[in-house]
Amino acid sequence: MFLSVVIPAYNEEHRIGGTLRTILAYLAQQPYTVEIIVVDDGSHDATACIVTSFCGKDPPVHLLQNGRNRGKGFSVRNGFLHACGEYLLFSDADLSTPIEEVEQLFAALREPCDIAIASRGLPGSRIEVHQPWYRENMGRVFNVLVRALAVPGIRDTQCGFKCFTREAALDICQRMTRERFGFDVEMLYLARRLGYRVREVPAVWRNSPQTRVHAVRDSASMAGDLLRIRWNDVRGRYDERKHITAACHRGDAKPGR
Numbered sequence: 001m002f003l004s005v006v007i008p009a010y011n012e013e014h015r016i017g018g019t020l021r022t023i024l025a026y027l028a029q030q031p032y033t034v035e036i037i038v039v040d041d042g043s044h045d046a047t048a049c050i051v052t053s054f055c056g057k058d059p060p061v062h063l064l065q066n067g068r069n070r071g072k073g074f075s076v077r078n079g080f081l082h083a084c085g086e087y088l089l090f091s092d093a094d095l096s097t098p099i100e101e102v103e104q105l106f107a108a109l110r111e112p113c114d115i116a117i118a119s120r121g122l123p124g125s126r127i128e129v130h131q132p133w134y135r136e137n138m139g140r141v142f143n144v145l146v147r148a149l150a151v152p153g154i155r156d157t158q159c160g161f162k163c164f165t166r167e168a169a170l171d172i173c174q175r176m177t178r179e180r181f182g183f184d185v186e187m188l189y190l191a192r193r194l195g196y197r198v199r200e201v202p203a204v205w206r207n208s209p210q211t212r213v214h215a216v217r218d219s220a221s222m223a224g225d226l227l228r229i230r231w232n233d234v235r236g237r238y239d240e241r242k243h244i245t246a247a248c249h250r251g252d253a254k255p256g257r
Helices: 016-027 047-052 072-082 099-109 133-149 166-173 183-193 217-235
Strands: 002-009 033-040 061-065 087-091 115-119 126-129 161-165 198-202 204-206
Touching: 002 016, 002 072, 016 033, 016 047, 016 099, 033 047, 033 072, 047 061, 061 072, 072 087, 072 166, 072 183, 087 099, 087 166, 099 115, 099 161, 099 198, 115 183, 133 217, 161 166, 166 183, 183 198, 183 217
Parallel strands: 002 033, 002 087, 033 061, 115 198, 126 204
Antiparallel strands: 087 161, 115 161
16 A cells, blocks of 8 residues: 655744654554655745755655645645555644544545545544634534535535545546635535545544634635635536646655555
8 A cells, every 4th residue: 555645834844844753753664655745835934945854764755846825725736646645645734633543544445435534523533622712613604604515414624634545636636726725625525526435534633723724814715615616516617627647757656565
């Protein structure tokens, strides 16, 4: 088995080093092949330099650079399109969901399903550090809108820890239009539309106080994205893939250790 871990990063110099050390320490002990891809989304700090210092490690770490700030959705798509794995995981740079939880996603994928997502909304989820009360309440309102307008039955679309089969990831990435925070919903909307099986898995989650999500501005933007997703579908924008091809051609890409 070959896992690609994609980490979108924007001005993460204060935590990307610790995140990579934690991920490397865990994945180096696992029996499957691994690569880590950090996508630098136009950072103005030392993020890229710190990631470069990890290149050459085992498991291998690769740096992709967007050139300018394009958004988390663009970064995840860019990482997926450059990944070599059979399974593609994206994880937030703050590791709010610990990397060890990937084993729970693998268990769901073996059941089988095509996409396994960590969820804070299921019985069995463990929230070890909560968001402020107003963020939690705004998240509940947003989830109601998401279930009503886009992906009924999914309790948590926004947890930043999702694992895809390669086929599902590339099929979805070549149809995506949202580049910022609404991309999670669009990916799951497309998954349902294309017939891929999605499974929510109870998650361990620890809120990061350094989150860059603005409670009002970004919530309004994500709500607008819900309407755009439905409008894109009405207009037929999801019926054909963009002419984007996966770019995996690294010499260290092998099917197994």
